[in-house]
Amino acid sequence: MVDERARLEVTMLGECRIESPLSELLRRRRTTRHYVDETDRVLLDDTVALVTARGVPVHELPGFEPGGPRAKIFFDPSKTRVGIVTCGGLCPGLNDVIRALVLELTHHYGVRRIFGFRNGYQGLTARYGRPVVDLTPENVAGINEYGGTILGTSRGNQDPNEIVDCLEQLSVNILFVIGGDGSMRGALKIAEVVAERGRRIAVVGVPKTIDNDIPYIERSFGFQTAFAKATEAIRAAHVEATAFPNGIGLVQLMGRHSGFIACYAALANNDADYVLIPEVPFALDGPGGFLEHLRSRVVERGHAMVVVAEGAGQEYLSARGTDASGNLRLEDFGRYLRHRIADHFAARGVEANLKYIDPSYTIRSVPANPYDSVYCIRLAHAAVHAAMAGRTEMVVGRWRGRFVHVPIALAISSRNLVDPDGDLWLSVLEATGQPPVFA
Amino acid sequence: MVDERARLEVTMLGECRIESPLSELLRRRRTTRHYVDETDRVLLDDTVALVTARGVPVHELPGFEPGGPRAKIFFDPSKTRVGIVTCGGLCPGLNDVIRALVLELTHHYGVRRIFGFRNGYQGLTARYGRPVVDLTPENVAGINEYGGTILGTSRGNQDPNEIVDCLEQLSVNILFVIGGDGSMRGALKIAEVVAERGRRIAVVGVPKTIDNDIPYIERSFGFQTAFAKATEAIRAAHVEATAFPNGIGLVQLMGRHSGFIACYAALANNDADYVLIPEVPFALDGPGGFLEHLRSRVVERGHAMVVVAEGAGQEYLSARGTDASGNLRLEDFGRYLRHRIADHFAARGVEANLKYIDPSYTIRSVPANPYDSVYCIRLAHAAVHAAMAGRTEMVVGRWRGRFVHVPIALAISSRNLVDPDGDLWLSVLEATGQPPVFA
């Protein structure tokens, strides 16, 4: 239990001594209750305690530090310089987060200098020669109406020493990293170099995962937009499948490790007859396998609709990958399955009109829907409050209905997965009518 | 504390002795973990305990019964007859809930007879002569793609004795009521008559409130669809306001007691300069009042955008209502403000091109968006599990990330309100730039 609590402690750059400029706003509202009570905690998990450790007092349970504004802050806004970088694949809401960070820093803390680094960590690495952009309320106006990221992005991490050199050269005090788990590993290394050099540079992450697989963040930004958009691809494949004799719709959705998008999209429009996700193993071959079940259904009903998460069935690909070039490519399962279905039907002399859709780019590049827009703004506000209060090596999360501070190390130590025994997967089984196991 | 816990106890019709038909599904998945552990609880609130009662053991804190399937159930599915009724105003997702109730009851419990009552409680009251509809998987297919409710609806409660007469006559064992707080008061009375008569009829509610103002349900179904749609009206008014000289956009959104739709819609598209909600009082007149602030802004910037919740500023209407006919109509604030603005500008000789939009019907009548569709399905599944397990006088809720059982009496005892000291309202103040108080 002690270990657990240590893992939840957020690193601080130092003591908060400066009165927050928000005080003026709050004073005029004649309240100080907007401020977060420093003794407040959001319990990590009460279920375990309820069931297994019934005598434990509440305040001894592990809990997160809640997000929100503090009465005293660490950085003097007038002297603070901030950097923002977006890393990795696109996700709806990136521009919403950038915009909300800039507006909150400018209007409510009075920060005057915000740098945008171009094309991910490349923009913080001198040899790429990417220009640094000044971010102001004027040049972020309206960017939330566009998908993608105005800062551009790139994949992969860069040398953390070069990055900290860049931050020092520009006298940056706070670096906001908007990125996925790989980028957060990079951010952790940057924070470590900062600590080694004894600098006071806060590194705060806004976790981005269109797959919704980052732990301690109930729903990652862009996820709702993504699965809503994904339903359109399922609908298109379903319309095709039902129009042609023995039509089969096959849609591959994002989700390397978790099948949330596949599950939610399948539930939302209810056209799917099968959902295959990484968390639930399945047999393709044999009399109880997926292919034979699919064939029976198509012969009986004339059509079928299959939704797969890209990370499903990796055991089939690794075998296949070894045969070919040893270069396992996770995103191949949809295509692999497409060929297996075609071969299976052909070998049994059954006509199949298979239509395959991989809508990846058309999902991740759209603007955030209104819910995600609001969520991005609130996440960004929580990130700004945390950074100004001197927190570092952390990401903002949302846990049990509240915004919280999660140490980066904890956020990247595990994944949020669809629970094969939970109510979400049960609802998928019920909605699709697919057998609980293919074996 | 004892009182509090009592209030969270859900009433049961009797002991659960019948093995759930879901067992077969789960057995084939070689798991029983889908079932809810009867000792599990979802804490009502750990914040209070953390801050004020630090020594309290977790299991002594008040907590809700979690939703989900039980291994033993109360009703024998093959003999169970179910009724469904939708009451009150329209809300996105009504058809999704109806459809999911029918599919879950039929496919996963094997219930064979489900009645749909037409036009709210009128359909359960003999003298209205509304025909009763048989609900089957066939006739609910695809209804989720349409707004409204296939059962129709009506406002107001009916005599609970007549309703229970109707239920007895049709041998109904479970009544699902999808409706707002008024309808839930009606449902409570029905349950009381059932209890008086010693009948074993479960009355389970799926709480409906487009305003998101029902407590213990983190986000009511249809709310996200509603505020997303509301952003379109704000955008339209904003485009009009910025096109004409001294343009003022005024949009009245739903929210008789709570300003959630106004807050979320305003945050999402960020066109609003002012948001007025019931939870935060404001002065209209005087040098620090809203009207004078609005006039200054329009003169300086050439336009302004105002979003009001219909329940805002009731103190102005009650005064006005007394003058006129004594007939206080809550929905009048938008129109009242429209006239006050026009008069204020006219009195000061300032041109104003005011465009007023009240998009109420065009918001509440749309189909649920994908998120709300999924949410409706899961709420309905929780409601079915609860009813089949013999729970009554309760509604399904969602609390701290889990589905829970909430006694009706508790659900109607208070309202979910925007906290004027919370981070949502703070974000609205920051996003609009409006002054924290008009006084």
Place this chain on the structure above:
Amino acid sequence: MVDERARLEVTMLGECRIESPLSELLRRRRTTRHYVDETDRVLLDDTVALVTARGVPVHELPGFEPGGPRAKIFFDPSKTRVGIVTCGGLCPGLNDVIRALVLELTHHYGVRRIFGFRNGYQGLTARYGRPVVDLTPENVAGINEYGGTILGTSRGNQDPNEIVDCLEQLSVNILFVIGGDGSMRGALKIAEVVAERGRRIAVVGVPKTIDNDIPYIERSFGFQTAFAKATEAIRAAHVEATAFPNGIGLVQLMGRHSGFIACYAALANNDADYVLIPEVPFALDGPGGFLEHLRSRVVERGHAMVVVAEGAGQEYLSARGTDASGNLRLEDFGRYLRHRIADHFAARGVEANLKYIDPSYTIRSVPANPYDSVYCIRLAHAAVHAAMAGRTEMVVGRWRGRFVHVPIALAISSRNLVDPDGDLWLSVLEATGQPPVFA
């Protein structure tokens, strides 16, 4: 016949002597066929000739000058200064037209100075003090994604002498007026003052009418976007009407003189039971009147859906207007009908749940849909080609599948109306099932 042909002649400022800069583009395509043949004409109407004047040779029939680029142009692009103004109510596509004018003038003719006048003709009238905006490819980028007009607008004409003063002061050679028939009357007066003063200033209009009532332009820009958006209001009212007992949906759509939006919107979603338009008179009262027919239908079927164009039934309003204040307000028919329906049902003791929607602002303020975007671009290109070739006192039109030049005087001399004997209205009668006459 002679008169008719004279009316179709477009006024020219002078002889075209300058080689078009487009020649270079076309030379590289090794073609000159992009250029319009000066002897080409688009027949005004062949039906009359076919049926009534069978011996007339084709080239003697009245025909429009086709739009498109000319090999020789009138204005020297490097010295040309252009003004753009948007007038009257909003319409989807205004920004598309502005943007396409600017891009075509800049990139393909090499014009270097384009002024945007703010808030309609007010922006060309010194005493309003509206700043003049420089329009460049940079500041019109992306404006087509927003509804409204970046130049702002206003209603009403201004003194043409003051306007020509302004044009002379800024040395403007071409004025593009994007506006409705009132604005085109203003444009005609401006062109007359220009002619009186012997100036070489081309006045070219891009006709705007969300109602689709300008003649010689098959479909006005924004019309398709508008009626598509209008179907949403009809759907909303229909959902409401079918949900409540004796529900009546009443939607008032734009159309002061013509019912095109009402007809197309009603056909498109097919929820309407009645469509009332200005072109087809109807009786409200009496046993064969609309109100009694509506009552019968509601009593029989439980609901009804009514779509009215705002200009319908003006005879009822003029009578009513005379009683009240003599101030005939065209837009009142929807509200008038709402009260008449309510009174009619009340007088007969029949319950009615009437839901009234007037979606005007939410229709006209949206961005153009893809079809209208393309159409706006092509209209703007035709307008630029015409103006650069020295045409004046004309608007661009589209007639029998080709872009044409229409003299302003002709364009404002009549209206495009729904033909009560044509196939559009016949289709509406068939789709709604309403009686062919209410009398």
Place this chain on the structure above:
Amino acid sequence: MVDERARLEVTMLGECRIESPLSELLRRRRTTRHYVDETDRVLLDDTVALVTARGVPVHELPGFEPGGPRAKIFFDPSKTRVGIVTCGGLCPGLNDVIRALVLELTHHYGVRRIFGFRNGYQGLTARYGRPVVDLTPENVAGINEYGGTILGTSRGNQDPNEIVDCLEQLSVNILFVIGGDGSMRGALKIAEVVAERGRRIAVVGVPKTIDNDIPYIERSFGFQTAFAKATEAIRAAHVEATAFPNGIGLVQLMGRHSGFIACYAALANNDADYVLIPEVPFALDGPGGFLEHLRSRVVERGHAMVVVAEGAGQEYLSARGTDASGNLRLEDFGRYLRHRIADHFAARGVEANLKYIDPSYTIRSVPANPYDSVYCIRLAHAAVHAAMAGRTEMVVGRWRGRFVHVPIALAISSRNLVDPDGDLWLSVLEATGQPPVFA
């Protein structure tokens, strides 16, 4: 000229002697003007006559028979049996056409028996054993809200003798074929067999081509919906292209022979830098070729967006096809280009982040937009009027603003193509800024 006119004559089954049931409707409107005057014609082309044959009287010019209701009809509605079949690939609006045919036949002519044949011509061929569906107003209600076709479809023609056997067996008098040019060739053969056997079965087509390449039909149904949807794919690829270093977006759109979708989609959202279509040849290689131009642009600006019609650059594929298997597959150009771009950049050591999208299924499977819905209804009405009046071997078209009757032989004798010298392609060149020739 004589030949031309003969080609425009529509074949008739016999003399029209029966009074149209529409007469009653029209009598009540006190008009007969809804009926089409039998001497009316819609000129095929006045341009030629104007420019080259100036002395020709109008009535000697070739012209189409106009569509619309006739006062006298050929088939007795009470005894008429109708069949409907949908063939070939999906296209938005198929269900709208089916529904409008059924409603018009039923409500306005009083036809009582309408058969739906399943899966294209397979449904008319006994050995496939497809069940025949009864089509009634009840079972076509609301089908227009779904994409695809409720009748299903299939590719390829079947033996016309077997088909006519089927029609005779069911005593079908009218067959409506909704399909593309291949299906219309099949329809022509069916009509020929009907004529050989001396049967009075009308064969009337509603031409379907998502590519808009059928002549004498100004805009094919579904085309507007399709290109509007296509703009989303271009936007997605553009967002991706601008986010990553040296990003290249490549979108392949439908259009085997004509580039209309590519041109309109590119104009509508204006993200494209290059549009390649079948009608305009281009060099890929060499210093003036497309690949080198693309490389320069990417190096200079950091990104580029390419839109190709699937039928573009076939000369490259035929060469390639010969190398591989001799099996020329038209749809490969997008993929071919993708590899050529990747190779070209790799060979020159230039990084390229290429994102390829082929949105085909997600475009053709969506429901018709409101414009196409209305257009489908009106096309279907024209088809019903034509068939009831005994026309056969024809399709309905739209020419110069009016519905017309086009002999099938004429409709399949040529294609509607983008004119490389016309204003549409000129607008594309201007909007993209691409060079007029790659050579």
